[in-house]
Amino acid sequence: MTAIGVTPRRVVRSEWIKLATLRSTTLTFAVAVAAMIGLSVLVAWATIDNWTSMSPAARRSVAVEEVVLSGRHLAQLAIGVVGVMAITGEYATGMIRATLAAVPERMPVLWAKLGIYAAATLALMLVASFTGFFAGNAVLAEHWDFHLSDPGVLRSVFGAAISLTAVCLLGTALGFILRNTAGAISTLFGILMVLPLLREFSPVIGRYLPTSAIDSLLTARIEGEMLRPLPAFLLLCAYVGAAIGGAAFMLLRKDA
Amino acid sequence: MISVEDLTKRYGEKTAVDGLTFTVQPGIVTGFLGPNGAGKSTTMRMIAGLDRPTSGRALVDRRPYVEDPAPLRRVGLLLEAKAVHTSRTARNHLRALAATHGIGRRRVEEVIELTGLQDVADKRAGGFSLGMGQRLGIASALLGDPANLMLDEPVNGLDPEGVLWMRRLLRGLAAEGRTILLSSHLMSEMAMTADHLIVIGRGRLIADLSVEELTAQASRGHVRVRTPDTGPLAGLLAGPGVNVEAPGNGLLEVTGLESDAIGELARRHDLPLYELTPVRASLEEAFMELTRDAVEYRAVDIEEVVA
Numbered sequence: 001m002t003a004i005g006v007t008p009r010r011v012v013r014s015e016w017i018k019l020a021t022l023r024s025t026t027l028t029f030a031v032a033v034a035a036m037i038g039l040s041v042l043v044a045w046a047t048i049d050n051w052t053s054m055s056p057a058a059r060r061s062v063a064v065e066e067v068v069l070s071g072r073h074l075a076q077l078a079i080g081v082v083g084v085m086a087i088t089g090e091y092a093t094g095m096i097r098a099t100l101a102a103v104p105e106r107m108p109v110l111w112a113k114l115g116i117y118a119a120a121t122l123a124l125m126l127v128a129s130f131t132g133f134f135a136g137n138a139v140l141a142e143h144w145d146f147h148l149s150d151p152g153v154l155r156s157v158f159g160a161a162i163s164l165t166a167v168c169l170l171g172t173a174l175g176f177i178l179r180n181t182a183g184a185i186s187t188l189f190g191i192l193m194v195l196p197l198l199r200e201f202s203p204v205i206g207r208y209l210p211t212s213a214i215d216s217l218l219t220a221r222i223e224g225e226m227l228r229p230l231p232a233f234l235l236l237c238a239y240v241g242a243a244i245g246g247a248a249f250m251l252l253r254k255d256a
Numbered sequence: 257m258i259s260v261e262d263l264t265k266r267y268g269e270k271t272a273v274d275g276l277t278f279t280v281q282p283g284i285v286t287g288f289l290g291p292n293g294a295g296k297s298t299t300m301r302m303i304a305g306l307d308r309p310t311s312g313r314a315l316v317d318r319r320p321y322v323e324d325p326a327p328l329r330r331v332g333l334l335l336e337a338k339a340v341h342t343s344r345t346a347r348n349h350l351r352a353l354a355a356t357h358g359i360g361r362r363r364v365e366e367v368i369e370l371t372g373l374q375d376v377a378d379k380r381a382g383g384f385s386l387g388m389g390q391r392l393g394i395a396s397a398l399l400g401d402p403a404n405l406m407l408d409e410p411v412n413g414l415d416p417e418g419v420l421w422m423r424r425l426l427r428g429l430a431a432e433g434r435t436i437l438l439s440s441h442l443m444s445e446m447a448m449t450a451d452h453l454i455v456i457g458r459g460r461l462i463a464d465l466s467v468e469e470l471t472a473q474a475s476r477g478h479v480r481v482r483t484p485d486t487g488p489l490a491g492l493l494a495g496p497g498v499n500v501e502a503p504g505n506g507l508l509e510v511t512g513l514e515s516d517a518i519g520e521l522a523r524r525h526d527l528p529l530y531e532l533t534p535v536r537a538s539l540e541e542a543f544m545e546l547t548r549d550a551v552e553y554r555a556v557d558i559e560e561v562v563a
Binding site for chain 1: 305322325345351353356358359396
């Protein structure tokens with residue numbers, strides 16, 4: 001036990017205690033996990049129900065990752081909210097003043113919060129997307145023969161967990177920038193749900209949106225204008241990095 | 257020891273704190289007084305590194321708070337606005353804060369006991385009464401066993417027993433050699449707790465003096481004398497350092513002479529006295545006098561409005 005004082009490790013421990021002691025956070029994480037696994041099974045059932053009415057071409061066009069990752073949109077809502085609330089909850093209640101008085105350097109708080117929430121999201125969503133894959137695929141196995149080793153499938157299942165982690169980080173960064181729950185959540189969902197409409201008007205811009213990068217990570221068969229997985233991943237990292245840069249700037253420059 | 261040097265904070269056009277310079281000494285309780293909106297909270301937030309000064313600086317034990325390796329050990333902070341996540345229990349709130357400094361579980365339990373929070377420690381802080389919230393704030397402030405304490409309106413919302421508890425606690429902590437800065441807009445509360453006063457108004461320093469000095473200022477009151485012979489008595493009382501005013505109705509207001517001297521003088525000259533009353537200004541009045549020109553939001557006297 002070293003002397004009493006702030007260390008990065010201790011700030012991480014503090015942020016972990018904060019995460020684990022808020023019922024709303026654990027509950028929302030649970031919703032995301034349930035959505036990933038539950039919707040995978042439900043959509044798989046619905047798909048095999050349609051088997052008899054499907055043309056041979058339709059049967060061939062079923063993509064396993066689309067079925068077993070059906071829960072990702074719902075999970076995205078839950079994870080986005082968790083990410084935003086990680087910090088806006090502190091601004092709304094005034095807790096941020098206690099946090100920053102204890103760690104007046106401030107940046108360790110940003111890193112610790114991002115790190116803890118990203119780690120928790122990544123771990124849970126890896127478990128959820130792989131469980132979702134195996135559960136949904138077990139249902140599909142009645143009529144289809146899909147494997148994790150099929151081209152692009154393993155990458156898509158990983159991609160789901162990675163893109164959900166990116167959504168969480170974007171949410172937390174936006175929360176640090178806007179300091180307001182409603183504002184940060186609307187901005188985040190604007191980026192994830194409204195911005196993709198731009199694709200209709202400008203395919204060029206549309207190609208480089210955060211959601212386009214996410215789609216590339218989650219699709220086994222990359223076709224046409226779609227970004228390849230590696231550039232898509234790097235693009236997503238750049239968006240998250242830019243948001244974190246904005247968060248650091250606001251945290252250091254503005255009064256608490 | 258807390259010191260601020262030429263500390264200034266502007267929000268656009270408005271200057272909240274205007275070139276403040278003062279030092280808060282260890283071992284005593286220092287009251288930070290001023291009407292609402294005088295800049296007390298902003299000053300404290302700048303000392304704690306929460307707000308950035310427009311110019312000037314604040315030091316705690318000769319170092320900017322932000323550069324301290326163990327801030328919770330340096331300053332215990334209680335801000336007027338609550339700084340607790342409403343959905344977390346009191347114990348978990350304290351655990352999370354303690355963790356940033358590697359402060360152990362035992363100290364968390366100690367401050368819970370010290371502030372009398374045992375029965376509610378596992379309840380969500382959002383459901384706390386004002387008084388309980390204030391106790392949790394004190395518990396957080398004491399977590400690091402800090403050498404300096406900075407408390408913004410700490411008795412707000414406390415019941416009389418709580419106020420008494422707070423006073424004893426602060427006196428005890430000061431006696432241990434800690435530096436204690438305590439803000440309030442109530443002189444009466446300060447007179448009971450503080451040894452020294454720093455008075456500000458509209459962001460500027462108005463007075464930096466001991467409570468005794470202020471008491472001495474306040475007791476320079478006047479003596480009210482009622483007599484049918486105002487003229488002759490006024491003539492007798494006149495002298496160097498003595499001021500006599502005659503507001504009429506057989507009244508004289510005498511400053512610079514004690515009531516016994518006036519009574520003695522009247523007896524020697526056979527002048528009847530109907531009333532002889534020393535009028536002392538209370539500390540509250542002395543404080544109002546000090547800050548009269550610096551009050552941000554002043555209530556207009558009813559008579560002024562009617563007239």
